[in-house]
Amino acid sequence: MKPPERLRLGINIDHVATIRNARGGALPDPLRAALLAEAAGADGITAHLREDRRHIRDPDIEALMAGISIPLNFECAATLEMQTIALRHRPHAICLVPEKREERTTEGGLDVAGDENRLADYIAPLRDAGCRVSLFIGHEAAQIDAAARIGAAVVELHTGRYCDLMAAGDPAAAAELAALRTGAVHAHALGMEIHMGHGLNFETAAVVSTFPQVMELNIGHFLIGESVFRGLGPAIEEMRRRMDMARDGIQQT
Ligand SMILES: CC(=O)[C@@H](O)[C@H](O)COP(=O)(O)O
Ligand SMILES: NCC(=O)COP(=O)(O)O
Numbered sequence: 001m002k003p004p005e006r007l008r009l010g011i012n013i014d015h016v017a018t019i020r021n022a023r024g025g026a027l028p029d030p031l032r033a034a035l036l037a038e039a040a041g042a043d044g045i046t047a048h049l050r051e052d053r054r055h056i057r058d059p060d061i062e063a064l065m066a067g068i069s070i071p072l073n074f075e076c077a078a079t080l081e082m083q084t085i086a087l088r089h090r091p092h093a094i095c096l097v098p099e100k101r102e103e104r105t106t107e108g109g110l111d112v113a114g115d116e117n118r119l120a121d122y123i124a125p126l127r128d129a130g131c132r133v134s135l136f137i138g139h140e141a142a143q144i145d146a147a148a149r150i151g152a153a154v155v156e157l158h159t160g161r162y163c164d165l166m167a168a169g170d171p172a173a174a175a176e177l178a179a180l181r182t183g184a185v186h187a188h189a190l191g192m193e194i195h196m197g198h199g200l201n202f203e204t205a206a207v208v209s210t211f212p213q214v215m216e217l218n219i220g221h222f223l224i225g226e227s228v229f230r231g232l233g234p235a236i237e238e239m240r241r242r243m244d245m246a247r248d249g250i251q252q253t
Pocket of ligand 2: 198
C-alpha cells in the first residue's frame with residue numbers, strides 16, 4: 001500500500017461537559033475547550049450527544065457548529081430523535097454509536113450485522129445531506145462486512161478493550177491488538193476509511209498510529225484528564241507529537 005497519509009487527531013470534548021454538569025452551571029465551557037484544541041492543532045472535534053444528555057447537551061452542539069472552524073464529528077445513537085438533530089445541523093461527520101442508558105461508557109460496537117436493513121435506511125438521508133457517515137464498531141469481520149454493504153464511508157474501530165487490557169497489564173492485549181490490525185486491513189480492502197478510538201492514551205495511541213490503514217484517532221477522556229496536570233493545549237501537542245513519531249517510524253521502515 002502507498003505510504004500512509006498524516007494521521008488526523010480528533011479531540012472529544014464530552015468530559016469537559018461532564019465536569020460542567022457536575023455543578024449544573026456553565027463552566028467549564030466545552031466550546032472553549034474545542035477552540036483551545038483547534039489552536040493546539042486538532043484536526044477535528046468529536047462530541048457525543050447521548051440520549052440521556054449526561055455530558056454534551058443540545059446547546060453545546062449549536063455552539064460547536066457555530067464556533068469551530070475545524071470539522072465536527074457528531075456522535076449519536078441511531079434513533080429518530082438524533083437523526084432529526086443531525087439533519088438540522090448537518091455536521092461534517094456523523095458517527096453512529098451503540099448506547100445503553102445504564103452503561104458507564106460506550107461498551108461495545110454497533111451491531112450493524114444484526115440491524116443491517118434499518119441502519120441502511122437510517123444512514124441514507126444523512127449521506128444525502130452531505131454528512132460523512134461513520135459506524136463505531138468492533139473489529140469482527142461480520143460487522144465490517146455489514147458496514148461496507150450498507151455503504152458506510154468510515155468505520156471507527158472500538159479500541160476500548162485493547163486499552164483496558166493494556167492498563168491491566170494483561171497479555172491478552174496482544175491478541176486484541178492483532179484483531180484490531182486484521183480488522184483495519186479488512187475494512188481498508190473493502191474501501192472504507194478507518195478511524196480508531198475509545199480509551200486511548202499516549203502509549204496505546206502511539207501503537208495504533210503505526211497501522212497504515214488508520215486515518216484518524218478520536219481521543220477524549222485521557223486528554224481531558226491529562227489537561228488537569230499539563231493544560232489542554234500541551235496535552236494535545238504531546239499526543240500529536242507521539243502519533244507523528246509513531247507514524248514516521250513506519251514511513252522509515
Ligand atoms: C463513542 C465513544 O467512544 C465516545 O463517545 C466516548 O464513549 C465518550 O463518551 P462516553 O464516555 O459517554 O462513552
Ligand atoms: N469515539 C471515541 C472518542 O471519541 C473518544 O473516546 P474516549 O477517548 O473519550 O474514550
